[in-house]
Amino acid sequence: MSDPSPPPDAADVMTLVHEAVGGLELDPGEKRGIWRFVQRELPYLWSQRTSYFILGSYRDPYVRRLRSVQNELAKRLGAYPFLMGDLWELPTDRLNAFDITFTLLATYSDYIVGVFEKDSGGEAPELGEIDDPPYFDKLYVFPRDYTWVTDTNLTSRHHVIQAAVAIAFTDALTDDEKREEIASLVDRARGADVDITEQDVWATVRDRESDGSEPATYSWVHLNKFRKFELHDRCFPWTTEEELRTAVSKLPSPTPRPAWERREEPR
Structure with a gap:
């Protein structure tokens, strides 16, 4: 060559x-x-x-x-x-x-x-x-x-889902407490005019659980x-x-x- x-x-x-x-x-x-x-x-x-x-x-x-x-x-x-x-x-x-x-x-x-x-x-x-x-x-x-660590406002679907995934994968809460926390999170988000439902959030959580990827x-x-x-x-x-x-x-x-x-x- x-x-x-x-x-x-x-x-x-x-x-x-x-x-x-x-x-x-x-x-x-x-x-x-x-x-x-x-x-x-x-x-x-x-x-x-x-x-x-x-x-x-x-x-x-x-x-x-x-x-x-x-x-x-x-x-x-x-x-x-x-x-x-x-x-x-x-x-x-x-x-x-x-x-x-x-x-x-x-x-x-x-x-x-x-x-x-x-x-x-x-x-x-x-x-x-x-x-x-x-x-x-x-x-x-x-x-x-x-999500930027100082951003506490629920301003988008991404912020809500990211927070919900973190809640779902924590070891500090029981399953019932996780459901209550996520329901409250979604309620606050909807109050801030974010178009999201609990079904949307849990669908993402289940996807993350199925592929074994934690937050x-x-x-x-x-x-x-x-x-x-x-x-x-x-x-x-x-x-x-x-x-x-x-x-x-x-x-x-x-x-x-x-x-x-x-x-x-x-x-």
């Missing part, structure tokens, strides 16, 4: 790589591996397609939700949604391949989509990498069961980062997988849409 040649913007790529490895000098074999990765994967990000770099846990069942997000985005004409785990692995024993690959993908992707269901694992350091420039403006976060919990650091994106209208909490798929529709769509798609149907 012939050695890969540097791309036209090799200088920009190498600047990013050197930042990712802390300025270490690369040997010829490492450079060849980086050029091969660039030739294989970055053309998809440099194309006219709109790229979505999807982050989250690759462990089951979390990875199934990442695939669900990927499938939803793939329905968009001109979209290229991808997980880093599906791409060619950078061959290096000495360097941190993750740092290099992550930096290149996050830099050249149009949007970064973070799906969070817990405060540990691979997605934890990723959140710390991308909540500041130069990645902040392209990042959208989708944290499961998130997601996050550290104070995670909650503050989610709040930062919430204040910028780029945080979309969810409770069920259906809600996650619906929330994904809030992401920016590929632009511009083709002329034939923008034409109105004849009346």
